[in-house]
Amino acid sequence: MAPNGRVVGLLLGLGTFVFAQATKASSEDLSSLRAWQAAISSGLREMEQPSHTMDDVEIPACKSESEDGLRQWAQKHCGSESDFRCRLTILQDVKRFGRYEVMAVEGNVEEALDALEESMGAERTELEQKARQLQQMVDFLESDGQSASANAKFSAAEVDDQVLRAKAMSEVARVRVLLGVPVKEGAAKLDSAHACAYGVIAKPAAMYSGAPAEANPRDSAGEQLAARTDLLVERKRASALYMSSFTSANNRYAAAHPVITYVWLYVANLWAFMVPCTGSGPFMPEASSNFCFIGFLPWWNMFGPHVSCASPLGIITETVNPGASVWLTSSEFGLLTFSPAHMARSSCWMLPVVGQVGQIVPGRMLPDRTVFGSHPLGCSNMEGRPDIWSWSETYLSTENQGYDAELVAQLYSLAAQNASFTRATFFTTSLTQLALLGWYPQSTALQHHGVQLVLQNSSAHLPFKHNEAGSPSKAKVLTLEMMVEGLVWSIREQELAPQDIHSMEAYEFEHIPAEVVADFVLDQKGTTYKDANCQQYARNLMDRILTHGHGLKVSESVLGSTPEMTYRLIVLLAAMALAIGLSAVVQWAVCLRAIFHLRAEGVQKGISSRLKHAAFALADDFACMEGELGKRCGERVARVSRVALVLGAMVHSPVVFWYVIIKRRMGN
Numbered sequence: 131m132a133p134n135g136r137v138v139g140l141l142l143g144l145g146t147f148v149f150a151q152a153t154k155a156s157s158e159d160l161s162s163l164r165a166w167q168a169a170i171s172s173g174l175r176e177m178e179q180p181s182h183t184m185d186d187v188e189i190p191a192c193k194s195e196s197e198d199g200l201r202q203w204a205q206k207h208c209g210s211e212s213d214f215r216c217r218l219t220i221l222q223d224v225k226r227f228g229r230y231e232v233m234a235v236e237g238n239v240e241e242a243l244d245a246l247e248e249s250m251g252a253e254r255t256e257l258e259q260k261a262r263q264l265q266q267m268v269d270f271l272e273s274d275g276q277s278a279s280a281n282a283k284f285s286a287a288e289v290d291d292q293v294l295r296a297k298a299m300s301e302v303a304r305v306r307v308l309l310g311v312p313v314k315e316g317a318a319k320l321d322s323a324h325a326c327a328y329g330v331i332a333k334p335a336a337m338y339s340g341a342p343a344e345a346n347p348r349d350s351a352g353e354q355l356a357a358r359t360d361l362l363v364e365r366k367r368a369s370a371l372y373m374s375s376f377t378s379a380n381n382r383y384a385a386a387h388p389v390i391t392y393v394w395l396y397v398a399n400l401w402a403f404m405v406p407c408t409g410s411g412p413f414m415p416e417a418s419s420n421f422c423f424i425g426f427l428p429w430w431n432m433f434g435p436h437v438s439c440a441s442p443l444g445i446i447t448e449t450v451n452p453g454a455s456v457w458l459t460s461s462e463f464g465l466l467t468f469s470p471a472h473m474a475r476s477s478c479w480m481l482p483v484v485g486q487v488g489q490i491v492p493g494r495m496l497p498d499r500t501v502f503g504s505h506p507l508g509c510s511n512m513e514g515r516p517d518i519w520s521w522s523e524t525y526l527s528t529e530n531q532g533y534d535a536e537l538v539a540q541l542y543s544l545a546a547q548n549a550s551f552t553r554a555t556f557f558t559t560s561l562t563q564l565a566l567l568g569w570y571p572q573s574t575a576l577q578h579h580g581v582q583l584v585l586q587n588s589s590a591h592l593p594f595k596h597n598e599a600g601s602p603s604k605a606k607v608l609t610l611e612m613m614v615e616g617l618v619w620s621i622r623e624q625e626l627a628p629q630d631i632h633s634m635e636a637y638e639f640e641h642i643p644a645e646v647v648a649d650f651v652l653d654q655k656g657t658t659y660k661d662a663n664c665q666q667y668a669r670n671l672m673d674r675i676l677t678h679g680h681g682l683k684v685s686e687s688v689l690g691s692t693p694e695m696t697y698r699l700i701v702l703l704a705a706m707a708l709a710i711g712l713s714a715v716v717q718w719a720v721c722l723r724a725i726f727h728l729r730a731e732g733v734q735k736g737i738s739s740r741l742k743h744a745a746f747a748l749a750d751d752f753a754c755m756e757g758e759l760g761k762r763c764g765e766r767v768a769r770v771s772r773v774a775l776v777l778g779a780m781v782h783s784p785v786v787f788w789y790v791i792i793k794r795r796m797g798n
Contacts, residue, residue: 159289160271162296166334167264169302170257173332177254180330182221182306184322192309192326207311207324215311218242218328219320219356223303225340226331227359232318232346234356237365239309245364246307246329248373252673253331259653259670260337266655267292285535287542288652291645295336303335303342318346318354339646339678363682371574371635371687372556372672375665379575425459521623522605523594527616532654532667537619540592541648549589550641551608554675555582556668557626557634558690568698572690574633579668580611581675582626583647592621610651612667614659617651632690640681650674723751 182189192200208216218235220227227233235242270284310325312318335342346354367373384391461467527534558577560570571577584607585591591604605621612618650671654662662670676682727744734740752772760768780787 156271159293159296160268162293162299163264163268163271166296166299167261167268169299169334170261170264173302173334174254174257174261176304176332177250177257177330180306180327182308182327182330184320184325187322189308189310189322189325189327192328203326204309208309214239216309216324217312217320217356218246219308219310219312219318220305220359221308222305222343224305224335224338225343226305226338227361227364228357229344230346230357231343232354232356233359234312234318236358236360241365241368242361243309243328245361245368248368249364249677250307250329250331252367252670252677253333255670256653256674256677257333263653263655264292264296282656284655285539287539288535291542291648292652298336299334300336301334302332303338305331312356314353316355318356339680363676366682366685367673367676370556370672371558371633372579372665372669374573374575375669376575376663379573423459425457425462522620523596524618524620526613526618530614530616530658532612532617532657532659532662533651534617534619537617538648538651541644541651544585544590544592544644545648547590549591549644550586551583551589551639551644551647552586552641553584553636553638554642554672554679555584555625555634555636556580556672557582557631559630559632560692567702568696568700570632570690570692570694570696572694575665577632578611579665580609581668581671583608583610583642584625586641594621608647610667610671612659612662612664616659617654617667628688632692633688635685635687637676637679637685638683639679640683642675642679646674646678647671720748723748 180191192203204216208214216239218239220233220235222228222231222233266282267284267289270282271289307328307330308320308325309328310320310322313321346357348354457464525534525536527537557580558574559580561576561578564571564576587606591606592608593604605623607622607625609620609622609626610617654667657667724744727747728740730743730747733743756768756772759771776786776790780790
């Protein structure tokens, strides 16, 4: 072989060796990620069916009983309320709820169980989000990043961080919650014949923020003594402002005010407009069921088990824009089902009047749309570029996600410098659509939610990218808010002023590691507003912070004192009450007249003949009404009323819209 040939051969051999080593490393990384995901999945399954063995006796699960059955078990094993002998005991491999392996919970048992239930729910959510994110990363690495879509790609830093954490994962550590009678006063051990397993947290030990638990102290006889815990953080979480949600608040109100709720649902499907008009707010209810090839919005249990259905006439005749009441599962979003995603979200097909064309094929509202279209009045930053103000910069994530690669990169940079946050503030602001109505509800459940984080003074700060004359070069405040358009995050020199928010709840910690926030944002990859609205996103973030933050010192709540109702709202409510009355009269008048005409004598037998007779008879009724109105108020008033009624019905229902169009076309 010639010298040049030998060089080429050596280079090819070296390249093959390097490629093989890279492939081998990649396989090891994938194996580590898969093993981490498998451990999480195993932990989630274990959390669904908690159990425990004590003295070679299988302890039954408390949740295997119904709520009444659990009370009966407590009455049988724990005694009466005045002489309650059972104790809530935590067995932990790590310092999750205290310092020692066995912790006895002080205080009211029922309140403690509620607090622990919320904490275990937060742990379950974290594991589910992490498992989903790991699956996305494994898919991305297996495809070598070539076939992955833009919102499914991971940066090299993100992959390296997750692989490093995956390799650090060890055996699964468990935290068990037991309810039972101690063998003797103050002892750590429970009587296996009078105990049940209430719940368990099972995940790799490295995913806990605490170190391994210490062995309990012993008495002179060598018996383990139970240490005490008051579950301070967990009890604060159970009563925190951020736990309020729009859905639960609506369900509670519906149960307490059934008459008002039925009136609201009676009006021609106004509930279909329960969507965010601007950047934040609740979506209308999800589809409650599919039947054969048809899907439909919930006509019952719309606000929990205490509410039945909406207007009968509205259900039969209406497909209110911007979403329909009933659709074919093969074309869930009507004609927009077959349009490219970016074109469908930016079109006006689902809007009133214009939307009647799109409603030839009934379809529900597209995910992440608002009443006015795709991104109407929310954050003005639609390209992911910063809005630059004097002492703040605001960014919007791409692809409508609750994740932003640049934010994760900045948080990784802070973590590399051992930076941490010292204060987490949950804050609320008024929903735009309610403010437009003149209503500023005091309940945080009816407000927009966000989270503000403040860096320690001694920590590295976040850099401003665009400096102006006189502005600071670094920021110490980070705010995160989930909007319809995606995650909006800001870096600021100062915290939000009281006049900028409605209510707030601040938590002071010794430190909150920056990697905790980075990991949370990374776990939201692929999550949109439909998956987690502003309230759910803020709740999940606050849960993550309270779970992994170190040394909670104090929490402080400040509730807004803005007047709840304005004169504008009172006027609008009066107008709505009048509209409700008129709508009810018209609907039931039409229903009763239709029934009367269907049952009229002298009509040919057969459904089609009776329906045709009822349709013509109803048209004659409206003509008579118009004639009577003309006699009493004049022809002009009667004509204007008829046109207004027809136009309103056309906007209200595509069925009427196309009936009028076709009839006029045939008439011409």
